[in-house]
Amino acid sequence: MLWVFIVFVFFLLLGMPVAFAIGISGFVFFVQQPSLPFTMPAQLILAETQNFALLAIPMFIFAGNLLNNTGITSRLMALSSVLAGHMHGGLAQTSVVLSTLMGGVSGSAIADASMQCRILGPEMLKRGYSRGYAAGINGFTGLITVAIPPGIGLVLYGSIGEVSIGRLFAGGIVPGLLMMIFLMAAVSMTARAKGYAPERPSRAPLSDVVTTAVRSLWALLFPFILIVGLRFGLLVPSEAGSFASIYALVVGVAAYRELTWEKFVSAVRFTVMDVGMIMFLIALSGLISYGITWEMIPQTLSQVLLNFSEDRHAITAIVLAFLLVLGMIVDSTVIILLLTSILVPIMAHVGVDLVYFGVVMVLTCAIGLLTPPVGVSMYSVCSIMECSIEEYIRESWPFAAAVVAVIVVLVFFPQLVLFVPNWIFG
Incomplete structure (x- = not known):
């Protein structure tokens, strides 16, 4: 396997x-x-594409693209502003809350970071935020969607x-909320030091919060409906993805009535x-995965660690720590595809x-999306915000x-990861 790695x-x-x-x-x-x-x-390349469990992936991606075209994003944006606009660095705090709410919609850190830079980035610049700060907060809040x-x-x-x-989905909830809290604390401290003012003079009245939340109800219910369906055996993961797509269609056509034919075609594309x-990545990674098993690398590494x-x-x-460093030079999806069979x-x-390990592994690998030299999210947000990598890092x-x-x-x-899965699934 040495030559394979080289x-x-x-x-x-x-x-x-x-x-x-x-x-x-x-x-x-x-x-x-x-x-x-x-x-x-x-044979291995073809066999990898025949894994029934992987059917959930295209369906969840399709559901996310549909939901992003139904008007849910604008409603969640309004709710985030009502909840966090009164804090120091109001727009940055809104970015954190929006990513937490969008976790049940997009499921992609790169898509969320790019979207937030396009929506919030121009307003941040008008309010005096530096380009690097806006790129940084919109990029890192996108990591919350990896967990939710x-x-x-x-x-x-x-x-x-x-x-x-199902247990993995439930296990990601508390880490996602923890990231929200830690990032909001970081925004609060840095915004005070930089003089980034709140967007609202005071906390929004409870009536405004409730009214805005009701308008976003369909998006807020989505992750909970999935977990309940998986918990009670109503859905297997592949069926959950299909259900998510139907749910998105119904919300877009019947509830919000904003899913046009053009938006549907865009979501499909x-x-x-x-x-x-x-x-394509999954299919080709089957070759290396077979080699890893053939060479008994998991057993060897296990003995070394013990x-x-x-x-x-x-x-x-x-x-x-190894995954954190590796994530800086290899895409997180590739790491999950190649190393899961070794590390499990x-x-x-x-x-x-x-x-527990799956949740922390996925989160750790995702950090590499925002670190040089190959951070895809990093290059995306820096491109949209037109800032240098040096300013972004600073x-x-x-x-x-x-x-x-x-x-x-x-x-x-x-137990912060396992509490919710054990509570829901036993």
């Missing part, structure tokens, strides 16, 4: 698309194994690691692009709950520290 890194450094780098390096493994028939790579169900990363981890997706990219320490907290911290047996062997480090602090808290207090 070839993979070599093509990444050349700037080759990740899917092709994975596919070519996977073929290298089979070239080195004359005992394996060379028809296996084609239905996050696509959690679906991938659950499908590959054979872990309950973006879904095809997103699903094509993800499924020789280093038998304390599960220490092993969890080591693995997460290791963490199970040392006694770490796989639902202004956004408090938000990065807040998110890392959440991961540290979760390492020492696993």
Whole structure:
């Protein structure tokens, strides 16, 4: 597997698309194994696309794109402003709350960060926010959508690691809320220091909050309906994705009446692009996953870690530190696809709950979306806000520290992740 790794890194450094780098390096493994028939790579690629559990991914992506075209975003924006506009750095606080509410709609950190920069970015600049600060807060708040169900990363981890997706969805709720609290605290401290004023002179009356919340009710109910359906066996994950798409259609056509034919076609087009990219990655990653299993890498790494320490907290911290660094150079989706099959047996062997580990793994990998040198969200928000990477890094480090602090808290207090799944699912 050493040559597979070398070839993979070599093509990444050349700037080759990740899917092709994975596919070519996977073929290298089979070239080195004359005992394996060379028809296996084609069979494995096709077999990866036939995983029934993965059917949830395109359906959830389609549901998210539909919901973004139904008027839900503008309603959630109004609710976020009512809830957080009276705080220092009102627009930045609104960004944090909006991402928390949008977690049940988009499920994509990159999509959420880009959307918020387009919606809130111009207003932030008019209010005197620096470009780097606006890019940083809109980017890092997008990470909340990774935790709040239905996050696509959690679906991938659950499908590959054979872990309950319903429990993973429930496990992401408290970490998502913790990120909201920590990021709001970071915004409050930095906004006071920079003189970013509130948007409202005082807290909004309760009647305004209730009225605005009622207008956003369909979006607020969405993640809870999914979890209830999974809890009581009314839906399996693939059916939950289909239900989510039907739910989005009904909301857009019957409830809000804002889903036009043009918006529907746009949602389908973006879904095809997103699903094509993800499924291509999944299909080609099957080659390397087979090589990892063939070489018994999970067992070897497990023994190495146990020789280093038998304390599960220490092993969890080591693995997460490795993922945090790796996330800076490899896309989070690729990490989940390639390493889940390695890390799940290791963490199970040392006694770490796989639902807990899945949530913290996905969150840790997602931080790399906002760090150089290959942070996709980072380049997206910097491009939209027209700011340099240097300014972005200088202004956004408090938000990065807040998110890392959440991961540290979760390492020492696993029950923060497991409380809700155990309460709901038993």
